[in-house]
Amino acid sequence: MADLAKRFPQNPLLRAADLAPSQAGLTVEGVLNPGAFRYQGRTGLVVRIAECPLQKAGKISVPTTDAEGMLRIVEFDLNDPKLDKRDPRVICHDGRHYLTTLSHLRVLTSADGIRFTEDPGFPRLLGKGEQETFGIEDCRVTQLGDRYYLTFTQVSPDGVGVGMRSTRDWRSFAEHGMILPPHNKDCTLFDRKVAERYYALHRPSSPELGGNHIWLAGSPDLEHWGHHRCVARTRAGMWDSARIGAGCAPIKTADGWLEIYHGASLEQRYCLGALLLDLQRPWKVLARSLEPIMEPTAEYEQHGFFGNVVFTNGQVVEDDSITMYYGASDSAVCGAYFSVREILRSLG
């Protein structure tokens, strides 16, 4: 199948060099995986800023925080036989895991949806408290009425779960705690109720039994979730064989809820595909992409901090047009247009 994405000629829109580190001693390693929203006539992105310590020759330095939440740099000798650094995202030393980067979120806005700048009036969203000591990542934004709900990954030594904050004005935020316990990420709220219930897609991970599948949950109030069901599973031998996860809020169409999701192969190549969910019973999959609707083919999607990745968690929809923002190679923020009709047609 043809790649259905019309990439912005201006890609990448944002790179590490475009943003200042949050504190001395750190460098911005990547700007990635933006949530997207519309506010006061502008397009907003909630981008993930991944930072790592300045590196020294012959060493690898990784960021952690102490019990008080203060940054602490841990150094290992590159020749240390107890060091496993095959995955650039997580290293292992003597059985203990360390993230190589620590992420926070920043709000950037744009009049044209292409050139984004940080608005000093909007606070940076930093990890806080025991459950976010290793940072927060990959924020989805869902607007319900005049309130924006941010669902994001909370990372700490206790595990990886889904946190939620909400805001009306992007200046003050309400905290809603951890809404889904470890190991969970890639959570997006639906942008309206279905039969008087809120819904969310999420991605628990299971050791042994189970896998990295997309699940659905229901809620009376957005803060408390139940009635969990597995909706879509990884598919052996296909482009989404190792893990899948929802993008942002599904798009309501006459045919069903259209959800763009990411899928990774065993070779860790991340592509995008689509799911069509039943309008009334969103746990029913009506159709699913056999082939990706977008693959990492551009140079900036194939090379970077973690190459061969297109990953989306943000889009702005107007009629048939999807303006999608995505992370390329865990390094940069890019944009692409899709047509709702074209995606639906590709589902057969």
Place this chain on the structure above:
Amino acid sequence: MADLAKRFPQNPLLRAADLAPSQAGLTVEGVLNPGAFRYQGRTGLVVRIAECPLQKAGKISVPTTDAEGMLRIVEFDLNDPKLDKRDPRVICHDGRHYLTTLSHLRVLTSADGIRFTEDPGFPRLLGKGEQETFGIEDCRVTQLGDRYYLTFTQVSPDGVGVGMRSTRDWRSFAEHGMILPPHNKDCTLFDRKVAERYYALHRPSSPELGGNHIWLAGSPDLEHWGHHRCVARTRAGMWDSARIGAGCAPIKTADGWLEIYHGASLEQRYCLGALLLDLQRPWKVLARSLEPIMEPTAEYEQHGFFGNVVFTNGQVVEDDSITMYYGASDSAVCGAYFSVREILRSLG
């Protein structure tokens, strides 16, 4: 520290041979891990019945269910080089995991709390639907008003999560769906609200970051859960270094919520200990057993389907006296008495 349990001289109270298999072709491998409750002046147990196929020479046969939920036996040659059967509970063949037994729940009652019999008036609780195709296990019972809430492990190829059903009369049951998504088990509800909220302890498991710790969640309605927090972690080098999980509903005392929990070492030896949680802020641990309050020392606790295990998820409390029911070696149901005061004193 001295083992604080006063074991029933009648132990084990129930063994595999005491109960009939649920269908032809199966044999009861173990009767274990009972939830406990009081109903109409009698003590009730919700026991887990683990069944496996009748075995043939030179083969290992394991139970699975097909898409329609019908039992299907899968056979492997014992000499198959792709077979890993080091863990008697889960075997692995060519990268795929199979439970060696399939569990359901049965309600047994007793006038004296010692001799339990199956009441034909109470239906057996079988796994049903897509999320329970590999059975249901390890039920906790919490009474709230005149309704009994059963929280138990749901097992399927999609993973291991926590399901809930409730009943007033042990004859008809309401279904509440999966209340906690994979990978999660060892969930018990508190038997009363704290500051207008329901609470539960649960045990998510995380690959890489995190571990097998005890978490707390809050709920407005028992069906939907949020505000997850890690309460107690495994302790390196101690008896509870590999995994811990809550027993049944914590006991409200003047000093705090007293929770008996199980802890396993890296050598898979399961003991019991106690946690004392703050009455108003049950996510705060006030005290915790340094040494187990009960260890697998009796012959029936050391030898069985999976040896060196004492595991509890059921108790009946009257004033200072805890009548605890527990699984021994994943094979049999046993009983023991504890004193609330003695446990509190042991916490120092």
